[in-house]
Amino acid sequence: MAKKTTTFLLLNVFLAALSTLTMAAVSPAVFVFGDSLVDVGNNNFLPSDAPKVNFPPWGIDYPGRTPTGRCTNGFNYADYIAKAVGLAMSPPPFLSLSNGNQMLRGVNFASGGAGILDTTGGDVIAMATQIEDFEQVAANLTERLGKQSVALFLEKSLFNLIIGSNDIYTLYSLLSPGNSTQKDETVVLILDKFKHQIERLYDLGARKFAVLGVAALGCVPLARVPISSYACNEDLNDL
Ligand SMILES: *[C@@H]1O[C@H](CO)[C@@H](O)[C@H](O)[C@H]1NC(C)=O
Ligand SMILES: *[C@@H]1O[C@H](CO)[C@@H](O)[C@H](O)[C@H]1NC(C)=O
16 A cells, blocks of 8 residues: 555656646756766765765865765756756766655766776776666666656656767877877777667667767866977877
């Protein structure tokens, strides 16, 4: 009996989320995949050798001046995108979930340092694992709310992917300078893997994607320090 009531309440919240669609034409939920540009705290739950930003001064401009595991002083892309589609809050980190209701506005699977390739980033949550984690969430929702309503929910939800910088950055250091064949092969390898990952999400029910491209990595401070004028590394930007 108690279980029925819970399911019923859950279904009401769920239907309310879906009905906002007709009012504002936004997504009922956002599912976030990616790296440190969108991690909102998953790495805090990883073993100690994973890269973490859960100490000051990270978060000094975040409400309450709290370090949350966001790799920035304030909000990150995951937060701004959630806001832009009309959600009150950024979806919670997957590893923080303690009850099923927390999944109804989406879930954030991102992990600082992660990449498209399993070998990128070391002890972090690679894209393939993030997709497996999503699979668990989808199965969990399906079990409680039914196949049809979850299919509709996922169809309307936004799938936000921000990943690839760590792959490019790591592989760049391994390339022989000036070998453009090798450069092309590297990019094709990453893109091919990413294409299959996006197709996998499609097979799992995703329909609305926001895929942000890799930024000008040659202009990050770490890439500029070895250049005497501190100019951007244009070779890395090209890659
Ligand atoms: C769904 O996930 C939540 C949060 O992890 C968990 O508490 C709940 O037991 C799960 N339910 C099912 C049916 O798997
Ligand atoms: C460039 O890299 C490719 C493999 O990616 C290799 O077959 C080729 O020999 C390299 N060319 C030179 C000039 O080193």
